[in-house]
Amino acid sequence: MSLRKCPFHAPSNPPLPGPPPPLQTEEITDFLSDAFAFGMLAAPLAERTTIYRAALAAGQPAPFTSDELTHAGRMAWRNNARCIGRLFWRGLKVRDRRHLAGAEAIFSELCAHIAEATNSGSIRPTMTVFAPSTAHLPGPRIENRQLAGYAGYRDGARILGDPQNLSFTERALAMGWTPPSTKTPFDLLPWIITGAGEKPRLFPLPPGLIREVHLTHPTLAWFGDLGLRWYALPTISDHRLIAASTEFSAAPFSGWFMGTEIGARDLGDEARYHQLPAIAQRLGLDLSSPQSLWRDRALLELNVAVLHSYAAAGVTLVDHHTASAQFMRFATQEESAGRPLSAQWDWIVPPMSGSTTPVFHLPMTDRHLLPNFFPPASPA
Incomplete structure (x- = not known):
């Protein structure tokens, strides 16, 4: 199925553009x-x-x-x-x-x-x-x-775990989270x-x-x-x-x-x-x-x-x-x-063997329809 903010194409890149225009x-x-x-x-x-x-x-x-x-x-x-x-x-x-x-x-x-x-x-x-x-x-x-x-830990010049979650991990640690005594790439x-x-x-x-x-x-x-x-x-x-x-x-x-x-x-x-x-x-x-x-x-x-x-x-x-x-x-x-x-072509086409799939050849336009999902507002 994952919005790379879809659960059928799980997120790893920047979020959806937002917020929507005022309601009509x-x-x-x-x-x-x-x-x-x-x-x-x-x-x-x-x-x-x-x-x-x-x-x-x-x-x-x-x-x-x-x-x-x-x-x-x-x-x-x-x-x-x-x-x-x-x-x-x-x-x-x-x-x-x-x-x-x-x-x-x-x-x-x-x-x-x-x-x-x-x-x-x-x-x-x-x-x-x-x-x-x-x-x-x-x-x-x-x-x-x-x-x-999964946590991302800074270890000198390298990162152990998921670099995408580095800042979140640091915030969790600052709030008192205790990671495993032996850190792994999959905490x-x-x-x-x-x-x-x-x-x-x-x-x-x-x-x-x-x-x-x-x-x-x-x-x-x-x-x-x-x-x-x-x-x-x-x-x-x-x-x-x-x-x-x-x-x-x-x-x-x-x-x-x-x-x-x-x-x-x-x-x-x-x-x-x-x-x-x-x-x-x-x-x-x-x-x-x-x-x-x-x-x-x-x-x-x-x-x-x-x-x-x-x-x-x-x-x-x-x-x-x-x-x-x-x-x-x-x-x-x-x-x-x-x-x-x-649809957004660069999100729908799979990140592997894209040209072998039928969606590669499908024209797409993002029509910004509502209801919809939007990225978070300014951080808490």
């Missing part, structure tokens, strides 16, 4: 009309439109019912231009937790979210929506990019949660909460000796859901990984775990010349290992060819429904 009345009408078409409105369209407009005019959040909130979350996924996995948007489960704004309660619900979405490896697309922001009080916020992530980070009207708080993860997959290879017996692993469930946690002129600053969203996001980006990228040279050496390849294509050959075997390992562990994962074919089906469905496709 038509956006409320468009959202409610779409919800009505899918049978998700609590009352006739005209009645709900009047109620929404009155609430928003009074400076209140949109008065979503739980079904309407579910449809808002599904539309936000359907509209997100950076997600390759949107074929499954109608299957998103939205957990309505708008009554929760405190960090302690949010922590408990995040643990429940992970358990429900991981589902013993048979991953279920899931979103949990917490209290909205208001004109007088910003909503709660989760500082972690994703609910699962799971705590959560930093700011409740509405509260100061940021640090929450170490309960042992065993995050399921991980240790990487092996179907034909290279030595591959497991590299000690590589990754987490099962990508959950984007720092983005805002914006729907019907209402901002939900904490609305974590889970799906499943596309294999190349782990193999080609998280573990293969020079700015991340940079594992291609080590794999190429174990393969006996010539690293002295780019013409040996050692990077390409190492990248292939790394991605074979990712696909093999997740399948062996019984954890949902999609390969980039299947994901591309699914996106083409999604594009066809959107056209048939009379909805313009919104």
